[in-house]
Amino acid sequence: ADRLFFQDYSPAFWSEWLFLRGGETPPASLFLSMVDKGRRFASKRQITQGYADLFPRGIPNLHSLFFVLEDAINWLxxxxxxxPQPFFGYFHLLPPHEPYTTRRDFVDIFVGDGLKPPDKGDHFASQGNNQTYLNNQRREYDEYLAYADAELGILFDSLxxxxxxxxxxxxxxxxxxxxxxxxxxxxVTTTLFDPLLHVPLLIVKPGQQTREDVYTNTSCVDLLPxxxxxxxxxxxxxxxxxVLPTFAAxxxxxxxxxxxxxAKSNPKQAPLHNATATLxxxxxxLIYYTxxxxxxxxELYHVADDAEELTNLYETKPAIAADLQAELAQKLDEVNEPYQR
Structure with a gap:
């Protein structure tokens, strides 16, 4: 490539530099690398056009990784x-992660549904987005959820x-x-309100036919044990x-x-000084922003009576706040201890 395009000095230099240090060698020619990018773009464009009718907002994707949920479900x-049994399978399906590119039959199914999100006022972590824009995003998010839910139902019924x-x-x-x-x-936010934390957890036991609701505070760390x-x-x-309730003795x-x-903004392998912690x-x-x-x-909320977390009781419930604050501080000290210098 360098003999054909001898003026591409910089790419050729970096190619040799990487190769000598054990790295992968990129195209040694800037011209040929651009040709290769064009080839890959044309190939991707041809594939995506084949799905245009099925996904009018674009094929589901994440960071340039394109996928079709139906194919993933069929494979699963x-x-x-x-x-062969016994086995443990972990499958992470990307929908409803943004962008919310649902299938055609789910587009606009919630238009005019009359849902009005509760007015929760401004918070210092709010991003200043237009509420009309956010309502549209919420609707498209719900459409994407409905698409994922339908495919999950197909999987469950088949199994x-x-x-x-x-x-x-x-x-x-x-x-x-x-x-x-x-x-x-x-x-990507500093807040830890319940709509972010309170994720679904549904467990179907072998042969289970009846529904059982469990109302107990649990955590994702309970799944492993x-x-x-x-x-x-x-x-x-x-x-x-x-061990989760109904399974524990x-x-x-x-x-x-x-x-x-x-703690996305906190340096890795360092004490937590730029983070949000919740107890x-x-x-x-109790929510603690540092x-x-x-x-x-x-911020302190009585979530049993204030499920929307609108009334901060930190100043009006000092005794409860102090107890929770002390326990949270102890846990943070425990977490930070390996990184203290």
Whole structure:
């Protein structure tokens, strides 16, 4: 390539530099690299045009990774039916992660549904987005959820009909929610209100036919010990969670402490000085913001009576706030200890 395009000195230099240091060698010619990019763009364009009618807003994608949920579900069906037992399968489906590019038959199904998000006022973490824009985003998010839900139903019905669920636990959960009604789009935010934290958790036991609702504070860290318990495996001492209700020999303590953390802006491998931490205990929830320009901030909510988290009780319930604050500080000290210098 360098003999054909001898003036591409810079790419040729970096190619050699990377190669000598054990790295992968990029195209040695700037011209040929641009040709290759054009070829890949044309190929992607040809593929996406084939799905244009099915996905009018574009093919579902994440960071240039394009996918069709139907193909993923079909693959998952075959895997579960054919895997040798016992097995543990973890499948992370990308919808409803943005962009909200739902299938044609779900586009606009919620237009005119009359849903009016609750007015939660401004919060210092609000992003200043136009509420009309956010309402449209919420509607498209719901459409994408409906698409994912329909495909999940197809998977579940297929596994049930095949008998695969007669001796298999089926677990559905998520990693986070959204907070359009707070003026926030996306989950890169300093807030930890319940719409972001309170994710679904649905577990279908082998052969289960009736629904059972469990109203107990739980955490995502409970899944590991629960799975180990169900499969007769020892639970390691370092596991922070506990076996979920209905599976444990004894009911969990009602005053159990649940912690959550947001620290995307905090340096890695460092004490938490730019983060948001939450403690949920009994009917109360304490949110602690540290690293803000205006200083540390605390919020206290009685989530049993104030599910929308609109009334900050930090100043009016000083005793409860102090107890939760001390417990949260102790947990943060424990977490920070390995990184203290």
């Amino acid at each position: 069906e075959e895997q579960v039916k054919s895997l 049930e009909a095949s008998g695969a669920l007669d001796n298999t636990y089926f677990v559905l959960t998520s990693d986070h929610g959204e907070m359009f009604e707070r003026g926030i789009r996306g989950h 629960t799975f180990l318990h169900l499969t007769g495996q020892p639970i390691p001492n370092w596991a922070e969670g506990q 004894a009911e969990p303590a009602q005053d159990r402490s649940i912690f959550a953390l947001e 949920i205990k009994d009917d109360y929830k 690293g803000l320009a205006k200083g540390d901030v605390y």
